[in-house]
Amino acid sequence: MTEKPSVAYDIAKVIGANRKCDGYWEGNGYRVTWALGHLVNLAEPEAYGYTAQKEMKEYPQKAMDEIPLIPNQFKLALIDRTKSQFFIIKKLIHADDTDYIINCGDMGPEGHILQWFIRLMANCDKPVKRFCATSMTEEAIHSAMQNLRPEQEFSRIIKGEFCKKKADWILGMSLSRVETLKYHVPISVGRVQSPTLYFVVKRYVDVKNWQPTIYYTLDLKLSDFHVYWDKDTEGIFLEKDKTSDGKIINSNVIESKVNEIRNAEYGIVTNRTTLRKKIERPQLYDIAELQRDANRIYGYTASQTLAAAQILYERYKILTYPRTDSKYLTSDLVPYMNKRIQQIGSIEKYQKKAERVLQNGLNIDHRIVNDQKITDHHALLVTEKIQNFDIDSLTPQGNEKIEGISKEMLQNILDLVIVRMLVSFSEAYLFEETIIEVQICGMTFCTKGKKTIREGYREIEDKKYFITREAPGKPEEQTFPDIKEGMRMSIEACYCCRKETTAPKLHTEATLLTAMENAGTNIENGKILKGKGIGTQATRAAIIKKLFEWGYITTEKKGNINYLIPTNKGIFIIKVLPKDLYSPKITADWETRIAKIVDPDDPYTDYDFMREFEQFITEKVKEVKNNNTEIIYKKEVYGKCPWCGHNIYRYRNPNKPDVIYYCSEKNCNFFLKTSDITVRTWTGKNLTEQQICTLIKDGSIVLTCRKKTGNGTYRERFQIVKKEKNGRVFANLRCEFNDKKGQKKG
Known part of the structure; x- marks a missing residue:
């Protein structure tokens, strides 16, 4: 049993299950079926006798008294829209000629528990073996089938993930209900959703409260070029005249220095250093990086990018699985890459670029291949169907258009993936960077310049891509005359430049995705989130979309960029939530404990996790119930009625x-x-x-x-x-x- 129909087809084709049946493939002693994502979820509160959500207004006190919602035994429920596929799977599991089940789900914790839920709901009593592959090449499928592992090897992973599922259910249901009933306004709380909202609110407040600092720098014009002085790193000025990082804030002292420099005859070159440097080409896309680039370059939302990539994957079968969190390939895919670049070159638009990459030879190194850094799926690639593909044939259908998916969007997302493949297999950008330092009146002025040696990937990638990616302040493309250390340089002019510190920018979807990915950076115990962050590559877009749908955030367009700003409701929620519940620290703590559950040498158990969590959630619910804050929610106003003038x-x-x-x-x-x-x-x-x-x-x-x-x-x-x-x-x-x-x- 696989997670997706496309994976089932790939496996069925290799193992000889070539006969298509209703909901599965059959042949050569196998039946290959699939889940359509989640078929089974944890049941809703009413399944345990708790107040149904639609009845909360009618019975508010009853609903409040039963919080926190902590079921003694969790129940599973079928998802209506996919239950027909569940019953097909159940029938196949219990068929008399089914000897054992092969779990071909994704290799991550979510993939393990998704399959376990289905088997549990279907009362599976057959032995289960685990298919372990991170790519769907014929070789990888054969290898996985020949090396099936006992499902019991993964039981601790399932226990840990089940703890997370139960705790998320309890937290979301309990805190959403208690906050809603307490403040008489619908409030949704979630372990990932709430910290994501906090990122937007905090950045908005920081920008709103920003007070710029005026500071002064120097620009010194020599006979052939300019050198610059930005801040005091040499202890020349008094502490009262500068900021903690050395920026001069007293215009009088800097003007005095300007006059002193203008009266000097020359400066001395104290350093000329030339270093050969390189900027590595970007890696292959995972879904988060694709979403960031699509947002930064085209303004697409994360959910739009994911939806477009899904269309290219499911309908056109021209992309590999998009919901991937890896930027690497498995080693078994390497032999196919040369052919894949040739196939890209069959499209006129990419012909010359593909030929250039092939001529130079594919640069396949540790930035491309790493079997250990792939759990579920390899990096995003185009498939063999790119051969002579008609890009103009890409067309959204039905509800896709209503959701904002356009022909141009599909083309642009495909273009991003194609260009990123060509770029990732290219050489690094190589250049020489020259640093010159000139000392005058006790101050050291500096300038940098660079000279390109090899364009590398930059001759492949369109400028609109890398210009927006590389950090500002890079050395300019310039060279210097024959200057040596110890030379005297005559002074032509010296200018005082008035500057001010800039406010942090509001989040865009691109930067918010990065914030979610790097959520563990500045929190206690956050190291465990490195490389993972909060949410997953597959769910972050949906979480951001939900913040929009619930009316917690909106956009403010400046130029071509859509910045995220919180609504009154979004700010209100962060004000009334206990701090623990909008911090990514809660995820870090959970992941730390779950890692102990998974570790066979650690005595910590899933029972320990749930006992500690139940104590935590009981305290948080009590904190909300006893909160006597006088904060009142003011509804968001979207204009004045054109008929009567009311809000x-x-x-x-x-x-x-x-x-x-x-x-x-x-x-x-x-x-x-x-x-x-x-x-x-x-x-x-x-x-x-x-x-x-x-x-x-x-x-x-x-x-x-x-x-x-x-x-x-x-x-x-x-x-x-x-x-x-x-x-x-x-x-x-x-x-x-x-x-x-x-x-x-x-």
């Missing part, structure tokens, strides 16, 4: 993707939905929050519409109009195109 609020049903913006005046029927049928008919997309706010403010908005032929777009204006139905007046949107054509309006 516009928003509502999102947690069980539906639609968001409604409505007037706070009970007798006013004004409301707009993001899924407005008129807009969807003409544009193929839902309205965004920003577009809704523009409509509320201006009464109309210009949107991009699709031509009926499916080829091309045009711009049209949509207006808010009043429409009456069954004696009620409500808001409707009308496209101006209808007016021009004299067609039915609305």
Whole structure:
């Protein structure tokens, strides 16, 4: 049993199970079936007799009294939309001619427990063997089938992951309910979700409270070039005239120094050093790096990038599995890479670049191959289907368009992966860096320059990619005259430069993903999160998307960049949550204890973990219940009603993707939905929050519409109009195109 249909097909093809049946492949003594991701989850609170979420308003005291929710025995429940596949699996498990089960799930802890839940729910009583492979090449599949391992080897991993699942359930259900009931506003709390929200809130507060510091630097013009002085590292100035890191904040003392330098005749070259350096080419993509680049370069959200990559993987089968957390390949894939670059070169757009890479020889080293650093899936690659692939054939379908997936987006995501492969197999960028230091009046001025020796990967990669990736302040592409140490350099001019420290930038989705990945950097016990962070590569996009859907964060566009800012509700949640619950330290503590459960030499058990956690959650619930804070939640206002002038609020049903913006005046029927049928008919997309706010403010908005032929777009204006139905007046949107054509309006 595999996790995904595509993996089942790959394995079935190799082992000879060539007959397609309903929900599985069969042949050569095997049946190969698959889960569709999660088929089984932990049951909802009502399964244990707790108050159902929809009944909490009716019975608030009963719901409050039963928190924290700590079931004695956890129950499993089927997911409705995939339960038909579960029953196929169950039938195959209990078939008389099934001798044993081969678990072909992903190799990470999540993959182990996903399969265990299914077997547990199906009352599996057959022996289980473990298929262990990190790639789906024919060689790797044969090797894994010949070296099946006992499932019992992984029982401790399953115990540890089950602890995490139970603790996440208890924490999420208990704290979300107690906060919601305490403050009379829907609040969602999660071990990963809450720290992620905190990252956005903290950065926003830091920026809002930022006070710039004015400081002064010097620019010295010599006969052939400039040298610079930035801060006092030599103890020349008094402490009161500079910051703790040596920046001069007293303009008078720096101006005095300028006059002294202008009166000097020359400076002495005290150092000229030339070093050969290199910048390594970037590694292959994992999903997080792909999401960061797509956000930084194109402004795509993490969820859009993941959705586009999934389409390229599932429908077009042109990408390997995208939800990977590895930037490496397994050694068994190496022999296929030369052919893969040739196949990329079959597309005219990449022909010359591919030829250049092949001509130089693929640079396959430790940055490309590392079997030990792959648990579930190798780095993102294009598949053999890239051969002569028609990139123009990429087209989103149905709901994909409504979710904002466009033809151009699919093309750009594929382009990123292709270019990254070409770049990763190229040579490093090689250059000479020259440092020159000139001393005058007791101060050391410095400048740097570089000369390219070998372009390497930079002649392959488009500038829009690496310019945004490399850090600012790199040495300029410049060379110096024949300067030697001890030479006197005549002074032509000296300038005082007024500067100010810059505020930290608000988070973008790209930087937020990085913050989630590096969450353990500055916390106690955080070392265990190195390389993992909070969340997983597969879930981070969904967590950020949920913060948007719940109305905890929104975007603020500056130039071409969408910055993340918290809403009133997002800030309120961080204010009222116990500090422990929005710190990544909770994940670090859990991972430390789970590692002890997994370690066969450690006496610590899953029972110890749950006992400690139950004590922790009981204390946190008590802390919330006893909190006498007078903080009051103020609803987010999304504009003034164009009909009556009252505030516009928003509502999102947690069980539906639609968001409604409505007037706070009970007798006013004004409301707009993001899924407005008129807009969807003409544009193929839902309205965004920003577009809704523009409509509320201006009464109309210009949107991009699709031509009926499916080829091309045009711009049209949509207006808010009043429409009456069954004696009620409500808001409707009308496209101006209808007016021009004299067609039915609305």
